[in-house]
Amino acid sequence: DENLHPELWSPSKKMWTLYSHLGNTTAGSLLLSSPKIKSYTNPILPPVIQHVPRSIPTPDWSLSTPEVTQEPYKTRGQLEAxxxxxxxxxxxTHQNVAVQDQIIEEANAMMVFQNMGLRKTNEALHQQEEKTKTDRSRLFKGKVQCLSSDEFQQAVEEMEAEKSTKAAGKEAKKVERQHRKQMKEEIEKEWAQMKQCHAVEVEAWSTKCSELTAGGAKKKDLLPKPKLGKKLQVPAADDDEED
Incomplete structure (x- = not known):
């Protein structure tokens, strides 16, 4: 918007505007989409090195540091010149700065575009690295296998044994979780009873102290306040295996 104040045109708004324009392009929409990209759909832009065009002369920077002359004064014509x-x-100088600002803005836009491509590539690599191996891939290993061979039968038996071990481990953890849950419930019940008894003891202690104070007893001679015992804690256990 031409009427928008320059200070309100923040970098974040520029970023969202760039994303909006990229979404309308074929290459940019791939970077903004959620599906995993492939090698032939990942646009890789070559780096573009830009310079100030030669058609724009470089300012004479020597004028910023004028030479010291022996002339006592300058004529009006010399000053005007x-x-x-x-x-x-x-x-x-103004032309050079304007061109350089444009070059910097284009370079920043290219960096954003390349960063989006790198992030998508990183996601694709991560998914490839974390891909779970199926039973078929573990048995056949991408090669032709003889189903009646001893090696294949041994691989099947090892896989079945591994499954049984994992199932037994999950069942044991399930039993352990149930046991810990029961322990926690019992501890909470016992803790509630302890707090209730402690409240009764404190009330009786307070009444007794009031009676002794009324009888002229000193504070240092009063009975100590009953203390609440420590709450039992469930023993720490290993992290439960994620299903």
Missing amino acids: EISELRKQLLL
Whole structure:
């Protein structure tokens, strides 16, 4: 929007605008989509090295540090010529800065685009690395196997034994979780009784202290306040295996 104040045009808004425009392109929509990309659909942009065009002359930076002359003063014509030259060089400087700002903006946009591509590639690699091996892939290993061979039968038996071991381990953990749950319920019940008894003892202690204080007893001679015992804790256990 031309009427939008420049200070309100924040980097985050520029980023969302870039994403919006990328979503309307074929290559950009692949980077913004959730499905995993493939090698032939992943656009890889070659780096573009840009410079200020030669058609825009470089300012004469020597004018920023004028030479010390022996002339006591300058004529009006000399001053006007110097001012004119400074204006000319200032205009060239403005043109150079504008072009460099444009180059930086385009380079930043390319970095964002390349970063999105790298993230999608990293996701694809991660999914490939974390892919769970199926029984078929473990048995055949991508090769032709003889189903009646001793090696194949041994592989089947090992896989079945591994499944049985995992199932037994899961069942044992299930029993352990149930046991820990029962222990926790019993501890909570006992803890509630302890707090209730402690409240009764504190009330009786408070009444007794009031009677002794009324009888002239000193505070240091009063009975100590009953203490609440420590709550039992369920023993720590290994992390449960995720199903």
